[in-house]
Amino acid sequence: MKNQEVALLLNKISALLELKGENRFKVIAYAEAARRIENLPTPIENLYREGKLSEIPGVGQSIAEKIKEYLETGKSSYLEELGKEIPEELIELEQVPGVGPKVALLLYKELGVRTLDDLEKALSAHKVRNLPRLGPKSEENILRGLETIKRRSSRIPLGLALPVAEELVLYLKQFPFVERVDACGSLRRMKETIGDLDVLVASNDEEKAMQAFTRWPEVQEVLAFGSTKSSVLTKSALQIDLRVVRPESYGAALQYFTGSQAHNIKLREIAIRKGFKLNEYGVFRIEDDKKIAGATEEEVYAALDLPWIPPELREDQGEIEKAKLGELPHLVELKDIKGDLHVHTDWSDGTSTIEGMVRGAKKRGYEYLAICDHAQSLGVAGGLTWEKFQEQKLKIEEVSQKENFPILWGLEANILADGDLDFPEEILREFQIVVAGVHSAFRQTRGKMTERIVHALKSGVIHILSHPTGRLIGKRDPYEVEVEKILEVARESNTAMEINSSPERLDLKDRDCRKAKEEYGLKMVINTDAHSEENLDLMKYGVAVARRGWLEPGDVLNTYPWKQLLEWLKGKRERMP
DNA sequence: GCCGTTTTCGGCCCGACTGTTTTCAGTCG
Numbered sequence: 301m302k303n304q305e306v307a308l309l310l311n312k313i314s315a316l317l318e319l320k321g322e323n324r325f326k327v328i329a330y331a332e333a334a335r336r337i338e339n340l341p342t343p344i345e346n347l348y349r350e351g352k353l354s355e356i357p358g359v360g361q362s363i364a365e366k367i368k369e370y371l372e373t374g375k376s377s378y379l380e381e382l383g384k385e386i387p388e389e390l391i392e393l394e395q396v397p398g399v400g401p402k403v404a405l406l407l408y409k410e411l412g413v414r415t416l417d418d419l420e421k422a423l424s425a426h427k428v429r430n431l432p433r434l435g436p437k438s439e440e441n442i443l444r445g446l447e448t449i450k451r452r453s454s455r456i457p458l459g460l461a462l463p464v465a466e467e468l469v470l471y472l473k474q475f476p477f478v479e480r481v482d483a484c485g486s487l488r489r490m491k492e493t494i495g496d497l498d499v500l501v502a503s504n505d506e507e508k509a510m511q512a513f514t515r516w517p518e519v520q521e522v523l524a525f526g527s528t529k530s531s532v533l534t535k536s537a538l539q540i541d542l543r544v545v546r547p548e549s550y551g552a553a554l555q556y557f558t559g560s561q562a563h564n565i566k567l568r569e570i571a572i573r574k575g576f577k578l579n580e581y582g583v584f585r586i587e588d589d590k591k592i593a594g595a596t597e598e599e600v601y602a603a604l605d606l607p608w609i610p611p612e613l614r615e616d617q618g619e620i621e622k623a624k625l626g627e628l629p630h631l632v633e634l635k636d637i638k639g640d641l642h643v644h645t646d647w648s649d650g651t652s653t654i655e656g657m658v659r660g661a662k663k664r665g666y667e668y669l670a671i672c673d674h675a676q677s678l679g680v681a682g683g684l685t686w687e688k689f690q691e692q693k694l695k696i697e698e699v700s701q702k703e704n705f706p707i708l709w710g711l712e713a714n715i716l717a718d719g720d721l722d723f724p725e726e727i728l729r730e731f732q733i734v735v736a737g738v739h740s741a742f743r744q745t746r747g748k749m750t751e752r753i754v755h756a757l758k759s760g761v762i763h764i765l766s767h768p769t770g771r772l773i774g775k776r777d778p779y780e781v782e783v784e785k786i787l788e789v790a791r792e793s794n795t796a797m798e799i800n801s802s803p804e805r806l807d808l809k810d811r812d813c814r815k816a817k818e819e820y821g822l823k824m825v826i827n828t829d830a831h832s833e834e835n836l837d838l839m840k841y842g843v844a845v846a847r848r849g850w851l852e853p854g855d856v857l858n859t860y861p862w863k864q865l866l867e868w869l870k871g872k873r874e875r876m877p
Numbered sequence: 878g879c880c881g882t883t884t885t886c887g888g889c890c891c892g893a894c895t896g897t898t899t900t901c902a903g904t905c906g
Contacts, residue, residue: 362878437895441896557906577891579890
């Protein structure tokens with residue numbers, strides 16, 4: 301799948317065109333095409349083979365030609381031509397906060413600066429302050445930007461950002477002049493990683509709100525301080541932007557600050573066509589500047605003849621078109637979840653007892669639970685022998701009786717390097733539920749890995765494929781595998797795909813969930829893979845992925861009532877061809 | 878460069894903050 305590569309190419313072209321001072325709409329066109337391709341669920345090579353490149357929104361004849369050349373030859377003559385005029389390295393300079401295309405070009409033309417190293421030298425020699433329209437303050441600002449870029453980790457996982465956001469929201473809520481607080485941006489959309497944290501406050505005393513924010517004990521440095529907008533860097537090097545508006549504009553501001561940018565642009569275009577203007581203060585009629593909506597998000601969308609759109613969908617991935625038609629999905633919610641179908645206990649590498657996990661499940665309002673400890677081959681995880689599993693079965697039955705709570709006796713089998721499972725099929729059929737996944741030999745070729753998983757699924761004994769792509773966000777890439785092929789065989793074998801809720805996995809990912817549902821009609825299961833009772837709380841992250849994948853309760857097996865779930869589990873093996 | 882139930886030409890989202898300026902360009906989200 302070369303989608304990321306092609307997107308990178310188009311983004312480079314966009315950046316060089318901007319440096320060159322080309323028409324800004326042309327610049328935007330390339331960037332927009334890149335964004336579209338980045339979010340495409342299908343490999344762009346397939347679209348190319350079918351001659352359907354121009355069917356991608358934002359890709360016209362000219363950009364299609366450039367993609368074609370790149371896919372055929374692995375290079376782009378257009379990019380190379382541009383590179384002769386403007387060195388590609390300058391794109392890196394723009395990564396420094398405070399340095400945009402104009403300044404980058406100025407630095408290059410006047411001082412010969414091409415790299416971050418060059419920039420550092422020019423700054424310490426105080427050459428930057430003498431450039432036209434720049435002064436000592438700009439020099440200092442760029443220097444700070446350079447330090448920030450070294451310090452600031454790139455995007456941080458949702459699982460780390462969410463607790464920070466919750467803490468800040470709690471802190472701000474204690475002030476009487478703060479009427480409402482919400483974390484917005486990609487965090488509210490529950491993206492798997494977060495760049496900056498965006499927080500919105502409703503207040504009639506902006507000044508006090510800003511001071512309260514910048515005096516939050518976690519703040520290390522104030523980057524910008526305005527009357528309605530400020531930015532800080534926390535001690536953990538996370539950038540937080542705070543925006544304050546009056547309560548009567550809160551809905552419009554919430555909408556604006558939640559994004560995504562692409563979603564907002566679409567909405568503003570719709571507003572214009574209706575004779576309105578949409579900004580963070582409200583919806584205004586252009587002819588007399590009269591405000592017609594703004595206090596709530598619902599009324600902002602309603603003013604544009606749209607139903608309220610859940611934040612997780614606001615990515616300009618077709619949600620606005622569906623909203624117009626009244627065909628938005630009724631997304632699955634945490635309260636729909638009736639049980640966790642993949643948890644570990646202290647029988648293998650978990651830390652809680654069976655009783656502990658059951659108590660945790662009951663506390664969360666679940667109706668059932670599946671205990672799926674590791675099997676023998678996974679020595680590092682204290683995997684169980686068949687004898688041990690039989691012993692565990694008795695214990696599970698005992699606890700189930702005592703607690704009057706349905707527990708499935710299952711396991712998480714290991715898909716070995718050759719695609720066999722670590723127990724023979726006859727034994728696996730004894731278990732009430734079989735979850736299976738890849739836990740070793742990650743570095744196989746694409747073909748081998750695909751064949752390995754296909755072979756395992758075709759055994760027909762697997763109910764759920766756990767963490768289907770094996771990625772660890774920011775630590776390990778997904779293994780090389782042909783996802784489409786896996787989904788296809790999953791359909792044939794009635795296998796459900798797991799959405800693993802662990803914030804470092806979130807696997808399957810949102811985009812693939814949507815594809816699994818829409819193109820393959822698969823069922824998904826949202827599991828925590830909890831290794832402790834507390835870990836059961838991770839379910840919310842998996843639900844977020846499902847929502848971003850447009851899933852409804854009916855698409856998610858563990859929203860089923862107990863009886864219906866049992867039928868599905870039994871039926872799965874009977875339906876095998 | 879892309880796009881079109883008001884268009885194949887003429888549009889293309891909107892505003893805050895900063896610094897260096899005397900009215901605004903550049904950057905950012």
